[in-house]
Structure formats: C-alpha cells, structure tokens
Amino acid sequence: MAEVKVLGSWRSAFSLRVEWALKLKGVEYEFIEEDMSNKSALLVESNPVHKKIPVLIHNGKPIAESLVILEYIDETWENGPLILPKDPYDRAVARFWARFLDEKWLPAYLTACLVSGEEQAKAKGEAEESLRILDNELQGKKFFGGDFIGFVDIVGNIMANWAVVISELAGLEIITKEKFPNLCRWMDEYVHSSSVKEHLPDPEKLTESLRSRFQRTNK
Ligand SMILES: N[C@@H](CCC(=O)N[C@@H](CS)C(=O)NCC(=O)O)C(=O)O
Structure with missing residues (x-):
C-alpha cells in the first residue's frame, strides 16, 4: 500500500x-x-x-x-471527486483564481491586520478590492468550483475561517454581508459542508494560537 x-x-x-x-x-x-x-x-x-x-x-x-x-x-488518486476541472480552459481559470487568492488577496489582507494608520487603510483598500472581485466571481454559484467543492474552494479555506479569526483579533471588520454578500454566503455554505466542517480547527484553539501575532493592543 x-x-x-x-x-x-x-x-x-x-x-x-x-x-x-x-x-x-x-x-x-x-x-x-x-x-x-x-x-x-x-x-x-x-x-x-x-x-x-x-x-x-x-x-x-x-x-x-x-x-x-x-x-x-x-x-x-483518480478515484473520488476531481479537485481541478477536467476541461483545460476551466483548469487554467481555477489556477488563475487560486494564485489570485494567494498572491493578491492574502498578502493585502494579512498586512491590513498587522499594521496601522495609513498603511493599514491602504492594505485594507487593496484587500477589499480583491474581495469585490472574488464576490463577483461567486455570483450565481454555490462554490467557486460550481455545485461542488473544488481547487479554488480548497485554496480559499483561509478566507472561510482564518481570515475571520485574524480580523476579529486585529479589531478590523473586512468581510461583511453588506459589502460581500456572495462571499459570505459561500463562507457559510463552505464551512458547513460535510467534507469541511468536521475537519476545521477548533475556533477557540485557533484564536488562542493566533492571538499573540494579530491582537492589537494600541487600537
Ligand atoms: N506558499 C506556501 C506557503 C506555506 C506557508 O506559509 N507555511 C507556513 C506555515 S502556515 C510555514 O511553514 N512557515 C514557516 C516559515 O516561514 O519558516 C504553500 O502554499 O504551501
């Protein structure tokens, strides 16, 4: 084996x-x-x-x-559901969004939660711009992968759980229902889906482990 x-x-x-x-x-x-x-x-x-x-x-x-x-x-492992779509064009699109999440959205989001003042406002603006694009991409779709969880959803796990914990610790409200309704619906659907919910880290334990890095004391 x-x-x-x-x-x-x-x-x-x-x-x-x-x-x-x-x-x-x-x-x-x-x-x-x-x-x-x-x-x-x-x-x-x-x-x-x-x-x-x-x-x-x-x-x-x-x-x-x-x-x-x-x-x-x-x-x-070809058995089980496909993670990337079969069609070459759809695969390329999925890779594009995965890289967008890691290279564009994530650095801006983390920076916004780690710095303050003007630098924070700039990073928050950049993170929100990326979130608007992602929210639009989810329009009319259950998951980034369509009806089922796929590559981009798995890569986006960091938005559905970690991002919320980190911004709470940093005292910043970024991903809100008012601004990003499709994304919030996706987050809810995603964290409650059977393949994800039992494998999420305990939120309290996660909060504690990230506290020293992200909690702001000088707000
Ligand atoms: N681009 C990498 C990022 C992985 C990453 O940042 N791992 C962190 C933990 S979440 C790490 O190992 N950090 C140790 C270090 O930077 O020394 C990937 O997608 O696998």
Missing part, C-alpha cells in the same frame, strides 16, 4: 488544504505535526528551498507548496 505522510500543522490553512484534498479523495495518510519554532530534520530535508509546511511525502518522495501538492493529489 502507498505510504502517504503530511508534514503540517493543525493551525495552518496551507497544510489543511492538503489534508482536505486527501480526505476528499479518501486517501489514508499519516499526519506529522511540525513545531515551527523547531523544524524537524525531515521537514528541512524534504523542503530544503522554503523549509515550510505543508510537505506531502508519497512513497518517500517529497512534494512542497500546497497548490502543487493539490494538483499532485488530483493526478495521483
């Missing part, structure tokens, strides 16, 4: 992407919790370039970067 290991952390949205994809495909795996303040030799040798989680190790061969891993999982 194939040996599948995931080097990750219970609180990392990136490593949970990998776990959710494996669960969706029904692949059994061993989860190895990494201590980010004391990275294991296995992590450093498996991902020598970035030394980051998640890493998927399949029969001894490591693969790093969550988006790359999701595609590998989809191509390797």
Whole structure:
C-alpha cells in the first residue's frame, strides 16, 4: 500500500488544504505535526528551498507548496471527486483564481491586520478590492468550483475561517454581508459542508494560537 505522510500543522490553512484534498479523495495518510519554532530534520530535508509546511511525502518522495501538492493529489488518486476541472480552459481559470487568492488577496489582507494608520487603510483598500472581485466571481454559484467543492474552494479555506479569526483579533471588520454578500454566503455554505466542517480547527484553539501575532493592543 502507498505510504502517504503530511508534514503540517493543525493551525495552518496551507497544510489543511492538503489534508482536505486527501480526505476528499479518501486517501489514508499519516499526519506529522511540525513545531515551527523547531523544524524537524525531515521537514528541512524534504523542503530544503522554503523549509515550510505543508510537505506531502508519497512513497518517500517529497512534494512542497500546497497548490502543487493539490494538483499532485488530483493526478495521483483518480478515484473520488476531481479537485481541478477536467476541461483545460476551466483548469487554467481555477489556477488563475487560486494564485489570485494567494498572491493578491492574502498578502493585502494579512498586512491590513498587522499594521496601522495609513498603511493599514491602504492594505485594507487593496484587500477589499480583491474581495469585490472574488464576490463577483461567486455570483450565481454555490462554490467557486460550481455545485461542488473544488481547487479554488480548497485554496480559499483561509478566507472561510482564518481570515475571520485574524480580523476579529486585529479589531478590523473586512468581510461583511453588506459589502460581500456572495462571499459570505459561500463562507457559510463552505464551512458547513460535510467534507469541511468536521475537519476545521477548533475556533477557540485557533484564536488562542493566533492571538499573540494579530491582537492589537494600541487600537
Ligand atoms: N506558499 C506556501 C506557503 C506555506 C506557508 O506559509 N507555511 C507556513 C506555515 S502556515 C510555514 O511553514 N512557515 C514557516 C516559515 O516561514 O519558516 C504553500 O502554499 O504551501
């Protein structure tokens, strides 16, 4: 039987992407919790370039970067639902939105929650601009993937749970029903869907673990 290991952390949205994809495909795996303040030799040798989680190790061969891993999982385990669409154009579109989330929306959102004053207003504006585009993309759709959870939904996990916790700690209201109705409906649908809800980190535990980094005391 194939040996599948995931080097990750219970609180990392990136490593949970990998776990959710494996669960969706029904692949059994061993989860190895990494201590980010004391990275294991296995992590450093498996991902020598970035030394980051998640890493998927399949029969001894490591693969790093969550988006790359999701595609590998989809191509390797053909049973179960497709993560990326079949059609080449739809696949390209899904990859486009996944990169948009990680490269455009996420850095602006995190910056808005970490800085203050003018810098914060600028980052918040940029994050909201990305959210408007994503909200529009969800118009008339249940999930980014259509009727079922797919690549972009899995990558967007960070919006549906982490983003809410982080902005609460930072005392910023960004994703509201008034401004982003489609996105809020998607978040609700997504976190309550059967393939996701039982695998979400405990919200209180997550809040505690992110408190020291994001809570603002000088508001
Ligand atoms: N682009 C990477 C990001 C992964 C990432 O940022 N991992 C964080 C934990 S959430 C990490 O390992 N940080 C350790 C470090 O930066 O030293 C991916 O998609 O896998």
